[in-house]
Amino acid sequence: MTGISKIFARLYAMVIRRSKLDRRVSKILEATAGADHAPGWSFTIQCPHEGDLAFDFNRYRQCGREDLASHMRDAFWSMRHERVGRSLLSYQTHGLNYFWEFLDHLKAAGEPVTRLEQIDRDLLGRYLAWLDMRLSTRGPSRGQPLSFAAKRVCFMHLKTLLMNRLRLAPGSVSRELSFPYNPYPHTNRHIPRRESYSPTEHKVIIAALNRDLRTIREGAGEILPELQVLVVHMLVLALATGWNLQSLLELRRDSLRDHPNPGRKLFVITKRRANAIQAMSVRDEASPGNSVGRMTEVPPSVADHFRFLCDFTAPAVADADERDRGLAFLWRVPKRANKGLVVRLNTTRVSNALRDFRQRHDLRDDRGGALRLGFARLRPTMASELYRRTRDIRQVQRALGHASPHTTAQHYADKAPEAERDHAIVLDHMFKVLTRLEVDGKAMIAADGKMPDSEVRNLLSGGYNTGIARCRNPFRDGDAICQKYLMCFRCPNFCVFEDDLWRLFSFYERLLTERVKINPAHWMKTYGPIVRRIDAEIAPLFPSEKVEAARRQARDRPHPAWKGI
Template structure:
């Protein structure tokens, strides 16, 4: 018996682009389809304030075919076709990408004095669009964002055969890397300092007090303050926190612990973080000891207060935690990013939160996440694996994007080379200098980085290179190079990015300041330098042997 033929069903509700092919295979949009009866695309509920986008102004201006194809593609995205992008992402395609691209296409049609079709979407048009974005004078990161959102729509059209897609070569439709090194031009968020973190914690502790009152009225601001406490303690991202469901607390194998489970839309996965359950002793969360509050108890309190509102919530909000009544129309709504930003602004103003420059403190979820990451890193004595696990990232991502250099590393990077050169090449080197494992020191008891305690000698050798009491002579080169190679050996013992932050400057300073300047002034002879370097490489000074000292961190203050 022959194999039965299976017919594929077509969903007629999925938006289609009405088109035909001409004699040479080019796509031609059917004239009767343009403009469509409804030029407005409706988004429905999402985390932005945008509920619709009207393509009407790009019809009748010589770019109808491109406009029509883009509108239909957006409609397809919204019904789950060709992409798994969220509604918020599709909104950004329109507001940040297509509006600029279609404006540029109108300018091109006017310049060419003809109608643009889908066949005009090629490398020349894309290069012109990139130049148009550049000419608007916005930041490179903003140009990159606009281009990426435009490309997502155009690429979906090309992959469906609506216009030819060239994937390689000089004529590739989309250039391979139109914004080289753009990551170096943007500054990510920074973690709050210890003083700032303590100020935010104290302000939040006061701000959420009304939640525990019996007659409390749930407002958007009150929910924002509760959400910020959770963000400060758990380091979760904005969207998973805003979309937190009423089943977010799950059992944990340990009796005194629960899981906070949040859905990560971009990763299509759940994020889990362990929380201390409420106990009689009101135990302090170990991640943020500045805030004496039990996060699990806080979440349960918010859910209890908002449970009656869940019965009235519309379908898209049902099951959410952050529900409250809109004071203008008394309808049940949920927290969104704009509400979150307004609440943060009120917290900063009401509690007078300032940064180190005396300006109003800038707070957002990204800064709280980085603060959480650095606090975990600090409490675990620099354990990158634990920190990455707490964030839900890989060690590489955690180290590259979340961890800030330590205070000692920042001080080392501020080393003043010229001052050091003058000191170590001064003509006053003599009997007053005491030997140490790195060279010689004028005052190992009361020196710049000495403990300055009776009977205590300075062992802070990691700071020798920037200490005004440190000097090195030709006889000390062996010790100096032994330390040099010991620092290089640390690369294989720790994460490479951490080594680059905290140690990489040391060999560079030795090479470019001490040795180079000593050779230039004749203080060191080239042969002596080479001999000391080779001796230290093959037989390092016993003090800087790996067998003797397990970690150089022992010499950090």
């Protein structure tokens, strides 16, 4: 093997190889042991990814539901080896809490449910009907009915808990317990697409990060709390790499590896859900002559930011739990009962830090409201920005680590407004060039200049008039009349006579009048090519004095079809 081949072989063995799954029989037997009961009503579960998670089931014992609460408690305890901590927390938040609210509703109606054996198919059907009437109590949809996806999550989490009891405590479960087959079909179609931040919002976030980075690096301004320093660098890495929050939280201190090319580093992360390792090549130092790929001042070097982060958290490594010492994002709690304790960052702490970051900089969205800052939108923002600069969907796919470019195009990479505009211009010119035809002293524009005499006479006599000009053949399938007047400018049947200039420029003036009421990006995409065609391709084919007279008449006395309301 050559020297380069040996280097790549070592890199493959060290970086790219997937981690092995632990399928030892002892773990499976421990998780499914029938005598594996919870140690009490309150306990702590040690999650290798989330740290120690505390669960308290005392509040579920109220209203005489101690038997049912004990089974739910044992279900959580038995699943500690089957589910990660984030999933267990979701089972409590969306599965157990919503179902307990439903039980409170039944108790108020005089139908108490206190034992596991009382839960049957009929009760689950009533629970599904109750979810349909339930209103959201938090988030942007507060006060609105629960979304289709949220209702499915609530039901599926409860089903998981009941299936656990059916497997480990079958004698306590009702014989009438069964589950409806897919009560929420095609849920993925109802989940809204993750929206990226607009270019303006993106610049606002970048500007706020630049201000904080100057404060951190140069000591300008008020000293930032330690948690804010961590979240600033987490946002920088998210904008530069497009990685998910969970991958960032699990970044290791040795994630930056050597690269065979000088001036480059391999940034390695673990995608736990896919059981895969992703390696990204990043610049190790800023090259003065290399501005390709830079979005803004942030980040000048991803490797530099990550090294600074590791140096910043290095003093906390010795005081951290042994399981967490290899992590990059460590935080020393500054106050309250855990003051001085070094912990790993989790989603709750990051969410609170993002809220403080937004409030501190008073970040606003395009509508003037408070900007909802979250990592779920930073990933498609990075994808859209990379696609805007490269116009290469496969490069975006490789950067995000997707298996298919279809996933990238459908869910992450938004087309830039200028890309849609350029696409419209290309399509506009793919049609045949308009030509000028003289018929009985009349100037006419047709798509190809070829037209039977019968159609010419029909057009000259006023037949097939549209709201803009005239059409050679307005009929479509089933003898339907075409009413898509905006498509006339791309249609080969579109014709314009001198007699039509008044109507055409009245439409033109109306478009300009309505421009201030329409979103600029939408106006440029939909109406910009029409205005450009009228000015650049149609008007020069007529005598200038005729065009000026038609423009003046359209401004002073618009055609009735386009007269302002």
